[in-house]
Amino acid sequence: MEFDIPLALTDLETAPARDGALFPRDVQDVRSMRDAEANELVERLTHDLCDNDPTCVMEQDIFDRAYVCVRDFHGLSAVARIRLCDALCSNLSVLSSAAHTMLAAGAGADGADAVASHREALKCYSTLIYHLAKGADADAASAGAAPPAEDPKAKGKKGSKSKAAPLAEWKWDEQRERVLHVMSGVLDVDLWNLFRPRQPPEAFLTMFTSLACAAMESQTALRSKVTKASAFDMLGACALKWGQLENVTTSLVHLLNKHEHLPGPIAECAAAAADRHENARLAASLLREVGNVDPAEYKRQQLSDAVGVRCVGVFISELAERMPKTTMTNISLLLPHLDGEAYSLRSSLVTVLGHLVCSDVSSGALDRDQDRTTSDANAPLLRAKQGFLDLLVDRVHDVSAFTRARVLQTWALMAEKKAVPLSHWLVVADLGIGRLGDKAALVRKAAMNLLATMLGFNPFAPTLPSAAFADSLAEYEAKLKAMAPPKTTTEDDGDAFEKQMPETIDEGDEAEDADEPDAEQGAEGAEGAEGAEGAEEPEERPVAGDADAAPELDGGVEAVRTMVAALKTALGFAVQMGGAVSVLCRLLASSTPSDAIEAAGLLVRLKQFGVDGADEGARRMLGLVFSRDQSVRDAAVEAVDVLFLAGAESPVAAAEGLARVAAASALGELAALEEVLKLLVSDGRVPADGAVIKALWAQAGDRASHEASRAAALTVLSMFAARTPEIIGGARLVAVAAALDGACQTRKTSNPALARAAAAVLARARPGGNAGTPESLGVCAPALPPDHPAFAALARVLSPSSPLPGRGWYPCAEQAIAALYALHPDPEGVAADVVRSFAVAAFPANGGAGGAEGNEGKGDAVASRIDAAHLARFLFVLGEVGLRHLVHVEGLARAVRRARVNRDRKAAENAEAAAAKGKDNSEEAALAAALGQGSVSEDLHLDNSRELAEAELLAFKAAKNVGKGIVAAYAPVVVALCGHPAIAEGHALLRGAALAALSRLMAIDGAFCEDHLALIFTRLRGESDRGTRAALMVALGDLAFRFPNALEPWTEHLYGLREWGNSLHDPDAGVRQHAVTVLAHLVLNDMMKVKGHIAEMARCLEDPDPRVASVARLLFHELSRKHGNPIYNLLPDLLSRLSGDAALAPDAFQRIMTRLLGFIDKDRQTEALADKFTNRFAEAALASTPKPARDVAFCLSQLALGDKAFRKFMEQWKLYEPALYDKEVYSALCGVVAKAKKSYGSKSKSADGGDAARVQVEEFEAKMHAAHVERYESWRTQRRAEGHVFDDDYEERLKAAEREAEAAAAREAKEEEEEEEDEHPLGPLKAQEDEADEADEADEDADEDADEEEEEEEEENDENDPAPSPAPVKKTSRRAAPKAKKADAVKAEEAPARSSRRALRANR
Secondary structure: OOOOOOHHHHHHOOOOOOOEOOOOOOOHHHHOOOOOHHHHHHHHHHHHHHHHHHHHHHHHHHHHHHHHHHHHHHHHHHHHHHHHHHHHHHHHHHHHHHHHHHHHHOOOOOHHHHHHHHHHHHHHHHHHHHHHHHHHHHHHHHHHHOOOOHOOOHHOOOOOOOOOOOOOOHHHHHHHHHHHHHHHOOOOHHHHHHHOOOOOOOHHHHHHHHHHHHHHHHHHOOOHHHHHHHHHHHHHHHHHHHOOOHHHHHHHHHOOOOOOOOHHHHHHHHHHHHHOOOOOOOHHHHHHHOOOOOHHHHHHHHHHHHHHHHHHHHHHHHHHHHHHHHHHHHHHHHHHHHHHOHHHHHHHHHHHHHHHHHHHHHHHHHHHOOOOOHHOOOOOHHHHHHHHHHHHHHHHHOOHHHHHHHHHHHHHHHOOOOOOOOOHHHHHHHHHHHHHHOOOOOHHHHHHHHHHHHOOOOOOOOOOHHHHHHHHHHHHHHHHHHOOOOOOOOOOHHHHHHHOOOOOOOOOHHHHHHHOOOOOOOHHHHOOOOOOOOHHOOOHOOOOOHHHHHOOEEEEHHHHHHHHHHHHHHHHHHHHHHHHHHHHHHOOOOOOOOHHHHHHHHHHHHHOOHHHHHHHHHHHHHHHHHHHOHHHHHHHHHHHHHHHHHHOOOHHHHHHHHHHHHHHHHHHHHHHHHHHHHHHHHHHOOOOHHHHHHHHHHHHHOOOOOOHHHHHHHHHHHHHHHHHHHOOOOHHHHHHHHHHHHHOOOOOOHHHHHHHHHHHHHOOOOOOOOOOOOOOOOOOOOOOOOOOOHHHHHHHHHOOOOOOOOHHHHOOOOHHHHHHHHHHOOOOHHHHHHHHHHHHOEEEEEOOOOOHHHHHHHHHHHHHOOOOHHHHHHHHHHHHHHHHHHHHHHHHHHHOOOOOEEHHHHHHHHHHHHHHHHOOOHHHHHHHHOOOOOOHHHHHHHHHHHHHHEEEEEEEOOOOOOOOOHHHHHHHHHHHHOHHHHHHOOOOOHHHHHHHHHHHHHHHOOOHHHHHHHHHOOOOOHOOOHHHHHHHHHHHHHHHHHHHHHHHHHHHHHHOOOOOOOHHHHOOHHHHHHHHHHHHHHOOOOOOOOOOOOOHHHHHHHHOOOOHHHHHHHHHHHHHOOOOOHHHHHHHHHHHHHHHHOOOHHHHHHHHHHHOOOOOHHHHHHHHHHHHHHHHHHHHHHOHHHHHHHHHHHHOOOOOOOOOHHHHHHHHHHHHHHHHHOHHHHHHHHHHHHHHHHHHHOOOOOOOOHHHHHHHHHHHHHHHHHHHHHHHHHHHHHHHOEEEEEEEEOHHHHHHHHHHHHOOOHHHHHHHHHOOEEEOOOOHHHHHHHHHHHHHHHHHHHHHHOOOHHHHHHHOOOOOOOOOOOOOOOHHHOOOOOOOOOOOHHHHOOOOOOOOOHHHHHHO
């Protein structure tokens, strides 16, 4: 009996035409059987199969039962399925082994029948198992797609317990492992001998291919190692062993374009087949198949977002990594796709090139042990590698951001695998630095990752200071010069070398120059092909920055030349990394969080490698802690932790690193560092009693160390004390007081920096606990006794005869006053004594008696006798004490309120506990409230007390319940000094101190502030010192924040609209920066109205100083993020004010409005703005100059109008039609129409009515062009009548463009009529009539130029007549529609519509 393999299993039921073929004769319906009958049928079948020879399946009875069981496999129970599958697999496994043994033993003529029986049985078993697996796959797919069906037998059995678990459960995923394993064993049989003299049938082998492909389609099946290995074995054997390469390739490519999870497994399958069969034809065939696809097809898939092109890209990159040799052989098929438009495929090809460069295929040609002949033989590989590197360099400028990012990632991979040649090292670094300015965030991120990888795997040294490399380079160049031969010999070793030295190492010289010279080799060995292992193994290169290794090399001249070249590259790389610091600092301020995070990480790496300028970058990075994004703040904290804490060698090193940062930081950087340290303490990374704190105390108390380092350590300790004040107490407090006292001994030994740092530590100390604890009810117990050494040290600072010099005294005095209020039990009394002592020193003749009574009428006499230095210190102390006392009073009030809240909370808890016990205290609570003993009355009493304390500060006379204030007696002196001409024209320090004192006194009392605002603005107007102007602007910002109602009438003066306080237009950039920063702070906190004044801030966007412009940009960016986008409401006012500013250049106006209009991203806002801007044309057209209309038209052109907005724009034709005489207005409006045309053009293919809308837009464009021509000619005529002389160039070009467009329209119309003549509905006669009509129209257009003046006269006579409706535009007019260009109005008008003249006559 013979077995024919069917296409479908049921085809076996058809009786074959030839005799001797096996087919089922007794076909039963298993689905109609009961479960017991079906199970019995399967059991008898499995019994017969197991008890007999495996070839028994060819017996008719057994085959009939096996056939029906496989056909109705879906209807069998789980136990029956398992038994059937097990029996068939077992018999097939035994049969395969028997056939393999029989064929290996060499069956003779007597064994021909045995071979035939085994062959037919093998075909039968394989067919049955294949269709069994096919049915099981279908059942699994339907079960996974549909919900589990309800058991009909369980219906109606409410409350019945769940049935017992079945004895066996059918799990196809487990059974599939055995099925595929057994089927793969069949392909191990010698099928050529088994089917001799014919080849193995294709239908037989197709079953194995289909079975393996079906398994690969399932992600669950690929998770099984057995299933995956078996599927790979079957595909590899069919393709490479049994001649099914084409079929297998087609099947795999089909799967590749269908499933996203298969690129990796298919590449693994090709690699496994090549390893097992030692033949890579399957991989090569797959590469040829995907490489021969038309790039246009991949483009179509990319546009439709199909999975095929993405899967192909991943597959070739995976295959290149696994099989680089095969990929290199077939790379010519893939490289053309680099010029295709499928960016995902280009990105994958970039990865392929990187894998090929990294592989041993290219690097093996550079083995140092090969001789010159071998190197010549591998020259093509060297050229191919060089070509790949050049392609990667060029592809970094790809139009797709994804491809650019992949190129940078590929370079990073190559740097990590040490595959970047030394000749390309600087080129790659330059590419990475250049891409830091890319417009795509993912490209910038990839560029920073590339630079970080190059730093980590650089072949030069563990640190990269450029000075060390420069010194080593100078030493080696001197040695090379000494070793150079005399010039009298030849020029080859002299001049030629001198010409080559400044250049970068070439790829061809890499084999000689990129390797470290061996100390035992001579000059001859160095000249040989020592290989490019220097490029492949850069870690073996000597540390070029190490001075100890500089002058000693025994490799001869070539070795020194190699070292000089390497040092030049290392120096260039260090300089490049140093130059990237400034770019990274700019990225820290990016609005994209990933930019700031990656830039911070790269700056950390640069700091670790000691790159020049990295210290400054690390300090700039601290400002990220104030970002709104939590991830950015976390990045700043993590960077400080890595640099100075976790990454430090020891706690002492960590303390020294923090001290160095604090010593080099500016004021803003110190505030950021303090915030970072607070967060580190909060997270528990720096415990209060930890080793870092102890090391800082040891450094601060070490008198042998430099005073600057001690001051920096104390500064860091004060930052830690802001979060954990308990670190300062006991002996440490005494030590700080001793340090402060030692810094103020004599003028020669005084140290203002150390004194200020020590005073700042004392100001943060809380040895008696924080004020406002519940136990003290807000009144802190005496923290320190009055005779504590700290107060004696503070007295040295707050003394008129303090030895601290000049300006260094002021910051020390500020911190000393703060410490006095923090530590002294009676700060008010001590502060009053300090003020009096300075008053005595400032006014020696009056004995310190200030006030209105003692100084009225004596201003000139006092001013002539005072000492400027003492007076300046007195004014500073007076203002600082008043402000500090105000803060002290408010702090006590807050502390009392917190204590009362805690008390009330405890009382409420007690009341709840009492209520739970059955006690009712409601009557007592009501009585207490009636008597004024509740929380409301306490709050009122507290607020009254606070107000009285604040009023007492500036109470000039003792009144009821108000004593004479601590600074009240000297407030008139401050006012008199600020208004005195001698002070106004005197020393800048004294003038600044007087104004600072006045501004601080104004911050205390609202009435005092209102009375003297005019004086402050007067001094701001006439102040000549830029520092004082900036300080006054900051003080005014503080006053506006504290008393917004008092400053509201002076808003115009703050913005600088008048000559008062014109800080936004100050000639000094620093003053402008302070003004913009203060105003931005007030605006963003809603403390100042912006409408009517924001135009002044908008002008700052074009400030020549980049710092001022950046603050202005930040202001508008933050405004756009606020609720409702206030910029939308401000734009009409901004347009009016900026357009009317004659001092603002037109290009500056356009840049400002472009930036502001870019914040409008909602359709409703865009539509409303377009309507408002269009309505402005009515007023702009009446202006004497076209500038207002030009500005409005430009703003309209920057908006992205939707369909509704553009239709409304067309309906408002009469508003802007009078302004179309101006070329710039017309060009801008043409830009609006061009955007609408593009929008309708993109929608015409997908949306209904798109073509009709586009035709309407083209008709409107022709109408607008005709109106422009008419208005422009009328305007020229009017201007010519007024005596203005024009250049006729524009008019001539306009007429020439009209004639050319009309001629082109006539030609196109004639061509279309010739094409449509045969299909004309009225026949040739009607076509001839149409031609005659068109000829008449052409003659009429030709006569129009001659009658132009007559038509203008007719227009003047008939301008009041109703205009006829425009003639419908023919279909041919669309092709000749004008394509306006926004950049050049003349070019826009050189392409008029073909029907412009006709539309013009219709309008007339």
